[in-house]
Amino acid sequence: MLIAECLYFLRNSMIYHEAIVVGGGLAGLRAAIELNRNNVRVAIISKVHPIRSHSVAAQGGINASLGNHPRGLYDNWEKHAFDTVKGSDYLADQDAVIRMTKEAAERIYEMEHWGCPFSRTSEGKIAQRPFGGAGFPRTCYAADKTGHALLHTLYQQIIKFKQAAERKEITIYEEWLVTDLVVEDGICVGVIALDIVSGRLEAFQSGAVIFATGGAGRIYGRSTNALINTGMGMAIPYWTGVPLKDMEFIQFHPTTLLGKNILITEGCRGEGGYLLNNKGERFLEKYNDSKKDMEVAPRDIISRNIMYEIMAGGGFDNSYVHLDLTHLGEEKIAKRLPGIRDASMEFVGVDPVTAPIPIQPGQHYTMGGIDCNTECETSIKGFYAAGEAACVSVHGANRLGGNSLLDTIVFGAIAGSNAARYVQDLESRKGESASYDALKRAEQRVDVLCKSEGNEVPVDIKVALNRVMDNKVGIFREASKLKDALHEVKVLQERYKRIKLNYAGKRVNLGLVWALELKGSLDVAEAVIAGALAREESRGSHFRTDFPKRDDTGLLKHTLAYFTPEGVKLGYKPVNIGTFKPKERKY
Numbered sequence: 001m002l003i004a005e006c007l008y009f010l011r012n013s014m015i016y017h018e019a020i021v022v023g024g025g026l027a028g029l030r031a032a033i034e035l036n037r038n039n040v041r042v043a044i045i046s047k048v049h050p051i052r053s054h055s056v057a058a059q060g061g062i063n064a065s066l067g068n069h070p071r072g073l074y075d076n077w078e079k080h081a082f083d084t085v086k087g088s089d090y091l092a093d094q095d096a097v098i099r100m101t102k103e104a105a106e107r108i109y110e111m112e113h114w115g116c117p118f119s120r121t122s123e124g125k126i127a128q129r130p131f132g133g134a135g136f137p138r139t140c141y142a143a144d145k146t147g148h149a150l151l152h153t154l155y156q157q158i159i160k161f162k163q164a165a166e167r168k169e170i171t172i173y174e175e176w177l178v179t180d181l182v183v184e185d186g187i188c189v190g191v192i193a194l195d196i197v198s199g200r201l202e203a204f205q206s207g208a209v210i211f212a213t214g215g216a217g218r219i220y221g222r223s224t225n226a227l228i229n230t231g232m233g234m235a236i237p238y239w240t241g242v243p244l245k246d247m248e249f250i251q252f253h254p255t256t257l258l259g260k261n262i263l264i265t266e267g268c269r270g271e272g273g274y275l276l277n278n279k280g281e282r283f284l285e286k287y288n289d290s291k292k293d294m295e296v297a298p299r300d301i302i303s304r305n306i307m308y309e310i311m312a313g314g315g316f317d318n319s320y321v322h323l324d325l326t327h328l329g330e331e332k333i334a335k336r337l338p339g340i341r342d343a344s345m346e347f348v349g350v351d352p353v354t355a356p357i358p359i360q361p362g363q364h365y366t367m368g369g370i371d372c373n374t375e376c377e378t379s380i381k382g383f384y385a386a387g388e389a390a391c392v393s394v395h396g397a398n399r400l401g402g403n404s405l406l407d408t409i410v411f412g413a414i415a416g417s418n419a420a421r422y423v424q425d426l427e428s429r430k431g432e433s434a435s436y437d438a439l440k441r442a443e444q445r446v447d448v449l450c451k452s453e454g455n456e457v458p459v460d461i462k463v464a465l466n467r468v469m470d471n472k473v474g475i476f477r478e479a480s481k482l483k484d485a486l487h488e489v490k491v492l493q494e495r496y497k498r499i500k501l502n503y504a505g506k507r508v509n510l511g512l513v514w515a516l517e518l519k520g521s522l523d524v525a526e527a528v529i530a531g532a533l534a535r536e537e538s539r540g541s542h543f544r545t546d547f548p549k550r551d552d553t554g555l556l557k558h559t560l561a562y563f564t565p566e567g568v569k570l571g572y573k574p575v576n577i578g579t580f581k582p583k584e585r586k587y
């Protein structure tokens, strides 16, 4: 070690944890619990208080083949696996899907035993509602606030484990933004993070790092996602050499509140809500791919059919349709969908008990993410990914509603358990030099940003990015628009180099935080567009008007996006097909 480094580490208390989890949402908290159960000293780093993570906003429910629905039909994990693979338009890796659907029931009962207040059947079992693309009502829920119930349950467990004398501690760093992943000789040795309050950058050394940093929805403007879902958590490993997988697959949810894009859960349709055009018709029956399952067909299909209906003149003001719940009655709405009623009354002045809700599709979920395998391992040793930030892949080209919450707790636990085993087998701690260098580089980067005398306003670049993504990389895609979008994002990346912050101080400089994250959003958006342009077929959520058919001969494969300073480079890898052979998808 150089003298400068030694002096540095003498002056600054080095932060060390056996394992670090970045992200305080469901995937991150579940991973941390598993590490702690394995007696690993773990730290959670989150840029917001954990229960402000986007997981808290999840509404409709979480899937598991418990078979509790009073209809008395028989459900099992194989049926759940088949529905998931079919929903994914056969792009999901079937070994991963089997792992998730097999472990689902155990994870749900664990949550129940930890105190999650699930809604109940009259017999006291966990209630399950029908959801899109599922052959059976298998979505467990806590009214329309399932994410809230799950996340608070996990956070309470964290508090409990934190205080348990017999275990090693769990440390939580709230309001710290991770900016870099530190890698030495191909092995992950920690992260660099900015303490948002003091403005200080620190090197965190660790045997293993798990990224559970959530989705990238906010590269779009019309999105149901929290503003914190910038995609930076995907960009960090991407910059460090880990590819992003299947980024072109962006889910558009059919029902978001007109103009605001607040989510109106699929649970509304699961409970029996209708989609109506301006003639009051349930128009989904006009479309071949949704005429059987109607309102509970999968999201990609319903979103497209809403848009077709609007384009054919069946919408209101050429921009929205109605979601009608009035026939469900006040009691059911109050019991099962109270949050939806509140949001609808609050934001568009419509009480769904008496009038239909105006809705339009909006960006909702990032199917792609950090490339990892079923064990949540990435191409960098000691670096794991889980939750929406990761692409295992269980959702393929289109995620089924209720499967994402399941993904977070199943793969959160898997990531935690594998990381625990990995750190316990590690012989020696290393990485001082790499941490020092990475910290110096990060400090320099932040200094340059704070002192920059450029003429570009970061928020203008963000708004321009959102507009490009909304207008050119939406539900319907075509080569010319995608090429324009790619060009425009490259221009924005150039403009980014000339940004100037309003305030150059270090303490609570949210302008600095947003500016750092904006770089991540731009690079992740580039990966989305490049993948979409290269994928000359239509599969799941990715619909190319110039290539409307699925191409299993040439494109039944995962896209890998690699970062290079000149821009994104694409590669591919095979899909793990198992017993479910690709067929045409109809509902």
Ligand SMILES: Cc1cc2nc3c(=O)[nH]c(=O)nc-3n(C[C@H](O)[C@H](O)[C@H](O)COP(=O)(O)OP(=O)(O)OC[C@H]3O[C@@H](n4cnc5c(N)ncnc54)[C@H](O)[C@@H]3O)c2cc1C
Pocket (backbone or CB within 6 Å): 022, 023, 024, 025, 026, 027, 028, 045, 046, 047, 048, 049, 050, 052, 053, 054, 055, 056, 057, 058, 059, 060, 061, 062, 063, 146, 147, 176, 177, 178, 179, 212, 213, 214, 215, 224, 225, 226, 228, 229, 232, 233, 263, 364, 365, 386, 387, 388, 389, 401, 402, 403, 404, 405, 406, 408
């Ligand atoms: C409105 C809405 C409703 C939904 N409803 C459902 C549903 O009913 N069923 C379902 O299955 N799915 C649903 N989803 C999807 C599901 O909620 C999410 O995919 C899931 O909760 C993501 O969990 P996560 O733990 O991966 O990430 P998140 O909950 O998004 O957490 C990400 C965490 O990472 C932290 N973080 C990110 N970057 C950094 C950084 N650089 N440094 C430090 N910390 C960082 C954040 O602070 C946060 O704690 C819904 C999504 C939305 C938006």
